[in-house]
Amino acid sequence: MKSSGSAPGYTLNHPRWYRTRVSTYWWLKQWVYLKFVLRELTSVFVAFFVVTTLLQLRALSHGPQAYENFQKWLQNPFVIALNVVSFLFVVYHSVTWLSLAPRAMAVRIRGKRVPDLLITGTNYAAWLVISAVVAWFLLGG
């Protein structure tokens, strides 16, 4: 029966869970938490890199003059500073990502687990070789 006004209707009894409130700034309390959040924030700089690359492609498609303007924009001290910070974050992403690789994939050869150090080492070596190859192409090798 529908009642209005003062008559109390039927309400579902919903249990109130006990949950301690976590501060929004929980990640500032310990260095490991901060490192975790800094690692997660590398995503912002990864995205920023892609945006500049897209701007570069756009400049290239607009011709030599637009490309020259783009290169001048890259020389702007503010942009340089931003790129310095981005570079640090992006390297932080690479280091953390490559170091985590042995945990993500446990490689086994003849039933024996390949030591973590070997996987990480191979990753770093690959990083070095890939970087050298890209640089070689861009520097007109």
Place this chain on the structure above:
Amino acid sequence: MADQKSELRLEPLLWMLFSAGGVVAAFLIPVHLFLWGLAFPLGWLKAPGYLSTMALLAHPLVRIYLFVLCSAPLFHAAHRFRYTLYDGLQIKHLNEVINFSCYGGAVLGTALAGYLLWTIP
């Protein structure tokens, strides 16, 4: 918005893209950023000019490479940033807006990269 079931089916794909993009970003972005963002503008190394850059771009493999270099890290970043907001700032009530902006941004960036790489002469 999306019902529970479709979200569940999409999640593994998003994690896969996160992982693949993370590998691409880890191996490739530092060297690109170092050269284009620091070494060339600061004059440490000689930047390839317009013509030589266009000559590099003339190769289809270079365009495919650049497409992957733009697209994969965008999906990686979108996924990671989504969880940064979720865990870090505990913004849970805006989940739908955040998911839409993050993955939407990645899709938009991918489309732009495809368009630019397709139309550059």
